[in-house]
Amino acid sequence: MRKTMTPLFLxxxxxxxxxxxxxxxxxxxxxxxxxxxxxxxxxxxDEIRKQCGSIGARMITAYSYLGELKxxxxxxxxxxxxxxxxxxSKAEKKKYRAEGEAWLKARGVTLGVxxxxxxxxxxxxxxxxxxxxxxxxx
Numbered sequence: 001m002r003k004t005m006t007p008l009f010l011x012x013x014x015x016x017x018x019x020x021x022x023x024x025x026x027x028x029x030x031x032x033x034x035x036x037x038x039x040x041x042x043x044x045x046d047e048i049r050k051q052c053g054s055i056g057a058r059m060i061t062a063y064s065y066l067g068e069l070k071x072x073x074x075x076x077x078x079x080x081x082x083x084x085x086x087x088x089s090k091a092e093k094k095k096y097r098a099e100g101e102a103w104l105k106a107r108g109v110t111l112g113v114x115x116x117x118x119x120x121x122x123x124x125x126x127x128x129x130x131x132x133x134x135x136x137x138x
Contacts, residue, residue, distance in 0.1 A: 045134035
């Protein structure tokens with residue numbers, strides 16, 4: 001015996017198909033706050049470790065964190081291709097660099113002067129922030 005679709009199911013199905021396309025569209029990946037903030041933290045930590053000789057990266061932690069961000073983006077419905085396009089975009093990298101530099105300057109770092117990067121890096125490590133969790137000092 002073949003079951004037929006109930007009128008309620010049909011009404012719901014028709015309602016979904018009548019929704020405007022942009023009502024179900026995902027925001028650009030850069031507008032997803034947790035992804036944006038996570039990638040920004042990784043970029044800032046990377047810049048601090050490059051500029052400060054007494055601070056290094058917790059590479060396993062950083063790679064693990066990046067994997068978590070990728071998994072979260074995938075869980076939100078972004079394809080591997082969308083994620084890859086976003087993280088390799090030169091325009092997005094430029095935006096992140098500008099935002100990271102502004103973040104550092106707001107904390108008193110003079111770009112290119114090691115002492116400021118070291119000070120901020122140690123403060124972030126001590127406070128246990130998302131940036132500090134990616135760094136280690138010696």
